[in-house]
Amino acid sequence: MSKELRISIIGGGAAGFFAAISAKQHNPTAHVQILEKTSHFLAKVKISGGGRCNVCHAEFNNRKLAEHYPRGEKFLKKAFEQFDATSTMEWFEQRLVALKTYSDGCVFPLSNTSQSIIDCFLREAKKLDIELLLHHSIDTIEKLEGGGFVLRSKDKTITTDRVIVTTGGQPKLSGLHWLESLGHQIIPPVPSLFTFNMPEEPIKEFMGLVVEKATVRIEGQKLVGKGPLLITHWGMSGPAILQLSAWGARSLAEVNYQFNILVNWLDETKESELRVSLENTRKVHGGKMISNHCPFPIPARLWNFLLSKNEIILSSRWIETNPKQINKLVNTLLNDRYQVQGKTTFKEEFVTAGGIDLSEIHVQSMESKLLPGLFFAGEIMDIDGITGGYNFQAAWTTGFIAGKNAAL
Structure with a gap:
């Protein structure tokens, strides 16, 4: 009689739960556990989309869907062949989570609360007998010569057969050293979604005003953001700005967030018009x-x-x-010109560019090319999307693939 396959998932967020559920569905006899270092599962899901959770985006052409990722486009285009936006919507609706697609393509639970998504995951985990462990921080992963891994923390040691790392984006490189020590190349993290601070600009006095269709460019660069623009008490935000922050994550970090933007308040209207x-x-x-x-x-x-x-x-x-x-x-x-002097992370929904180098991950399985049996899913990889449900879609897709293959 073969021994029970043990699969440990490090990180109890969106990708972690999706990976765990996928693993258990593809191998019902496996022992699957989620190790979360904090006191709460799915904390980022809870606050996402203003507490509503933008589950995905209703873009059903996988090539076009992949174009919304400043980092990871080619990688995800292949991954979406296994699990895409259609798959996501069907997955939730099959589990009685009704969804609503808005005019901008964003998909939210019909209940308009992220708790519906959290409850769904917790129900599935209970039904599938997935072990959920809080306050389980992992400091090191060690590969065993005979196969399998040892996960260590200050006061715990866990022996397991497969590991899926789903610890999300890390704001500092130090948060990735434990994976770097395994030999993996780390792309240094920088913020990807943030709003623009304009301390010297009087337009801040009109905080709360929204222009529904604006086009914003970074002066001296080819970066362009389009969509609603929100004036805040610290500067500017809204989809047009957040698009720029995502596509310009690295170039804007290089100039220490000191740059100028040019706003077309009339969307794409030309001078002659x-x-x-x-x-x-x-x-x-x-x-x-x-x-x-x-x-x-x-x-x-x-x-x-x-x-x-x-x-x-x-x-x-x-x-x-x-x-x-x-x-x-x-x-x-x-061409209204404004001086940007700094950034503010977009609410608590921080997203980072950087993480595990995608060249070291098999796209068909999400397995490490360096350490067989080690898998990755979600934002721990060098993948990030613009706002609109794209980051969750990447979590569902990579989580599904990692869980399925870890269970084989």
Whole structure:
């Protein structure tokens, strides 16, 4: 009679639970345990999406889905062949977690609370008899000569056959030394999702204002972010900014988060189009006060701020604007320049670029190329996506594959 296969998963987050459930489903006789160092499982799931949990994104073309990952695009494109967004939605709905897809493609539980996702995972773990252990921090992994591993902490020693590491993104390189000691190459971590601090910019006074369609560029770089832009009490946030922070994670870290951005408040409107629009406004609404008649989808307070920035008297009429004022207004609407001096991590949902080098992981199995029997899933690898459910999709996909193959 063959001995029971023991699978230990280090990290009780999204990828960890998905890996554990996948392992148990593919090998019901295996003993599967999740080792979580804190006092809570799924803590990041709990707070994600403002407590709602953006489960995935309704992008069913795997090539296009993979394009939303600044790090890991080619790797995930192959991985999505095994488990993609369709798989994710079916997985949750089969477990009676109703989902709702919003107009922007983001998928949330119909309950509008992340607790539905947490409850689902805990139910599945109980049903499959997965061992859940809190306060189990692992300091080292040792490969045994005869096969298997020893997991050590200050006061615990666990012997196991397979290990899946799902400890998530680490804000500091020191948090990855225990894996580096196994011989794995570590890509140094840097923040990937963060908002822009603008301590010297008066636009902060309009905190809470949102422009639904804006285009933002990093001055001197090719990076572009598109979508809603939110003005905050420290600077700017929203999807347009968070996209830039993800794609520019490394280049912005290199300049110590000191750079300029150029905002097109009118999305992708071109200068020629804008000049025609402004000339038509002068002709048709020339007698109206310029502050009271904004021909663009910009909040009134922001419109008046932009007018004042160009020394246009708010009580003046459209017909009274001169060519010099129009030129300055055109430049401000399309290329409004702001100085960024620092960053703020996006709520508690920190995401990092960096981790285990993907070249050292088999994409078909998520198994280490250096240590057979050792697997990885989730953000511990050098994978990260933009906002919109992409980081969870990577967790589900890699967790599913790692669990399935660790159970073989």
